Amino acid sequence: MLIPIILIIIGLTILIIGGELVVRGSASIAKKLGVKPIVIGLTVVAFGTSAPELVVNIFSALRGTPDIAIGNVVGSNIANILLILGICALIRPLKVSIGTVWKEVPLALLAVILILFLGNDAFTDGMNFNLLSRTDGFALIAFFIIFLYYTFGISKVENKGSEEIAKYSWTISILLTLLGFAGLVLGGKLLIDNAIILATIAGMSEALIGLTIVAIGTSLPELVTSLIAVRHGHDDIAIGNIVGSNIFNIFWILGLTATLLPLPFNPAVNLDIAINIFATLLLFIFMFIHSRHKLNRWQGGLMLLSYIAYIIYLIYRG
Numbered sequence: 001m002l003i004p005i006i007l008i009i010i011g012l013t014i015l016i017i018g019g020e021l022v023v024r025g026s027a028s029i030a031k032k033l034g035v036k037p038i039v040i041g042l043t044v045v046a047f048g049t050s051a052p053e054l055v056v057n058i059f060s061a062l063r064g065t066p067d068i069a070i071g072n073v074v075g076s077n078i079a080n081i082l083l084i085l086g087i088c089a090l091i092r093p094l095k096v097s098i099g100t101v102w103k104e105v106p107l108a109l110l111a112v113i114l115i116l117f118l119g120n121d122a123f124t125d126g127m128n129f130n131l132l133s134r135t136d137g138f139a140l141i142a143f144f145i146i147f148l149y150y151t152f153g154i155s156k157v158e159n160k161g162s163e164e165i166a167k168y169s170w171t172i173s174i175l176l177t178l179l180g181f182a183g184l185v186l187g188g189k190l191l192i193d194n195a196i197i198l199a200t201i202a203g204m205s206e207a208l209i210g211l212t213i214v215a216i217g218t219s220l221p222e223l224v225t226s227l228i229a230v231r232h233g234h235d236d237i238a239i240g241n242i243v244g245s246n247i248f249n250i251f252w253i254l255g256l257t258a259t260l261l262p263l264p265f266n267p268a269v270n271l272d273i274a275i276n277i278f279a280t281l282l283l284f285i286f287m288f289i290h291s292r293h294k295l296n297r298w299q300g301g302l303m304l305l306s307y308i309a310y311i312i313y314l315i316y317r318g
Helices: 002-032 037-049 051-062 066-091 098-119 134-158 170-202 206-218 220-231 235-260 267-286 297-317
Strands: none
Touching: 002 051, 002 170, 002 206, 002 220, 051 066, 051 170, 051 206, 051 235, 066 098, 066 170, 066 206, 066 220, 066 235, 066 267, 066 297, 098 134, 098 235, 098 267, 134 235, 170 206, 206 220, 206 267, 206 297, 220 235, 267 297
């Protein structure tokens, strides 16, 4: 059992490094081509930080382990809010913009509710199966395109700034990008192959592996980004990164995965989706309790305790 665990850790490490290299290399190429920094941030960087989840999901679908693919997305979304935002709020209370409260958080809530309805065909359509079909995938991607359009519109209206993009030579930029993609493929394969082995040896379900080890591992880029943002006092980046990632995970990653290969939907994951809905609603409600549009330390502590309780429940559920 030790070897698969070590290989999973190595796979996660390679995934994170690969995603970072893709972001740095492709952002440098975009910068050299004269693309605006805000556009780079909304496209290249956003896609790059979501690359680990995307690669894991594609490998999971191709390997015939849809529970890991769906569990990865749902588990990552839960970890993003309860674990990562919980930790960030404990470090320092976070002020949340009005746009995030009234538009982006509700959109993240809509995304997870859509999965609940799209995945449960037996309940919603009276079918004898549950499936995230290609049609469902196209619908999710359509929502993702609308989200991108909204994000670009907000960036123009608010005229948001962007951090300086590092620019390398063409050779280094291309090499970084290629190495990054190679790392994503290698890391994703290592992670999924050994997660399946670990699940078999330990008698753990694929869904549990996806909701815990894989989900937390692929959320590490968001954790690092948010912690750095909090340290520098960029509250909007810290929270926007998490909420935006949750929208990205469902509309883009799960949508693209279902489009490439329809995913059988395990009704057991409905409870986890309910936890995702609870976490998103909790974040929204917290915006109007105690300090308006602010996530306080006690709220962050409560979110973190909720996540610990959820993990204990998952282990007990097996």
